[in-house]
Structure formats: C-alpha cells, structure tokens
Amino acid sequence: MAEDREQIEALIELMARLPGLGPRSARRAVLHLIKKRGALMGPLAETMAAVAANARECLTCGNVGTETTCEICRSVKRATGEICVVEDVADLWAMERAAVFRGRYHVLGGTLSALDAVGPEDLRIPKLEQRIEDEGVTEVILALAATVDGQTTAHYIADRLEGRGVSVTSLAQGVPVGGELDYLDDGTIGAALRARRAF
C-alpha cells in the first residue's frame, strides 16, 4: 500500500534538490506535474532523459552542448582571435542572449575564493593558456563579476597572461559594483562590452 506514495515521495525528494526549490515548493511542483501529467510531466521527463543522455561539457571552452566540442568552438566564424572569459555557463548564455560578442568563450567554472578554498588549479586556467597558443588569440576579455572574488580572479589571470602577446581587457562601464553578469539586462552587457578598457 505504501508503494502508492513511494514514487511520488521519491520525485518530491529529487525535485527538492534543485537550486531554488525547497521541500514545500517541490511538493507544489510535483502536484502541478501530476495534474498536467499528459501535457507537461510526460514531455518534461522525456526531454530531461534526452538531455541527461546527450549533454556534455565542451572540452575546449566548458560550454554545454551535445558534442565534445560545442557549436561555438566548432564555428569558424567565431575564430575572431577574441576569447571572453566567464565564470560559468549561465554567464556565457547571458552574453549570447545580449548578442554583442562574436568571438569564443572560456568558462572558468568558478572564481578564486579563499573562503571556499578555490585555487587556480580548480579553474580552467592552464587550458586558457593553451588555447591562446593553439587558436592564435589576440585579445582576452575578462567578463567576470564586479565582486571581490571576481576581480581577484581577473587580476590573477591578467598576471598569468602577461608577456604572452595578448591584449587583456575587461568589461567596464555598466557592470554595477557587486553585480553578477547573469542578472544584467542585454543593453547593460552590450554597453560594458563596447566600453571595455585595457586591464
């Protein structure tokens, strides 16, 4: 008899592990899904299974897609010699939505953080250095948050890249102090990119 609830309880527990959903909102979400099991829960389960099977990180830049090299890294049009360095994939998506940058990306997967014990070896900085050689990069644009950790990371990367013949710039005008990229509107991101300055 308890089997009646077991599957539903298991679903609630898994949903509650999503960022932004607690136990109560997970219960509400599951009840909503059960109500819309034909129109929403079925397609959602199917799409999720497909993404779980196919999604992978791009070995070059860290973007997500369905190939080991993402569509941006595969596109020759985007070999502009510019690489935009972002903290995570959500920031990459925010840049793409703004549609103001035509080069490629490099996803660090975090920022340096003494508090969270994230050191340079935890980020994808050696891979960035390798790409500068391999892809003939002329400009590295640091699109990191205007937070202490973001700016510490930006300074660290700028130091590491010194003497490699690449120009290192950073998003400037328009990024509010303490602000994170993924919260900005497209216009602000565009203004910040156009007004980028030597780092």
Add this chain to the structure above:
Amino acid sequence: MAEDREQIEALIELMARLPGLGPRSARRAVLHLIKKRGALMGPLAETMAAVAANARECLTCGNVGTETTCEICRSVKRATGEICVVEDVADLWAMERAAVFRGRYHVLGGTLSALDAVGPEDLRIPKLEQRIEDEGVTEVILALAATVDGQTTAHYIADRLEGRGVSVTSLAQGVPVGGELDYLDDGTIGAALRARRAF
C-alpha cells in the same frame, strides 16, 4: 549545429512552467541538472516518467496515488465515519504529515470563488454527498482555509449537508486568519483539529 542547444532550450522552457520557477531559475536548475546529470538528472527523469505513467487521482476522494482508489480509501482502518474536507491534495498531505487524523479525506479541488468563476458544480460536492450515504459517514470536518473563499465554501457545504444526519464541524483554534493549511506547522494543525467546533 543549432541542435546542440535545442534540447537544452526545450528543457529550460518546460522547467519554467513549474510553479515558482521563472526563466532565470529554470536556466539555473537546468545547468545544475547538467552538472549532476549522472547523480540527479538521470534518476529525476526516470522517476518523473514513472510517476507520469502511474499517478492518478483517486475516484473516491481526489487524493493522488497509483490506483483508482487511493491507499487511504482502501484502508478499512480509516473507515472511522469521519471525512475531512480539504481544498487540494497539498492540504491533505499537510494533514497526513501532522498525523492527527485517522479518518478519510475529500479533496474539493478548489474553493468557491466569484472572482475566478468557480461554482459548486466545479468542486466535488455531489461526490461528497454520495460518500456520506455510501460510507455511513457521521462527521464531516471542514478543513478549509480561513480566507473569504474558504469560509464561503465551508458555509455552502454546511448548508448543503443540513438534514442529512451528519455532524458538520470545522477546524477552529490555531488556524490564523488569512492563513492556508499547507503553510501551518504540524502542532498548529493538531491543535486546530482537537479544538474543532460544531459549524
């Protein structure tokens, strides 16, 4: 090439249809799922598909489970002659978590609402009347929210059940004015049930 993003975009769009998740939190949730695709996204997709295939509403009380008659309606132990009337399944679950009620439930599926044009024919009130006959019910406990719509609905049901030989009570002490059941702690629900009064 655009296929890379299509599946992921479709998943974000479906996730954004869940209550409490907007486009931004859906994107965050999907990135989290992709990061944890083995440990979380796979099991979540599988469990969701199972619930989508198996979940159904109990034809008697409106609870959700995997049978056409839910485990509470199937249990002879719960044939106490008491039926607790709730607005939705989330409220039923809140009552069950409080573990203070041993009878059965009746899920209305909403409350009367002039604003949302919900009339008596949209709720499961005829079915409640039928159950009173079929199950030898002696007490109907109205566990509805202390809101205008909740109390309008309670009065309407009490009127409909007059002269049928059932005692109609309602949760009383402990339900804060304007409060909804699903937000209450278990102790408050227990106190309200014990102090129930004739309606």
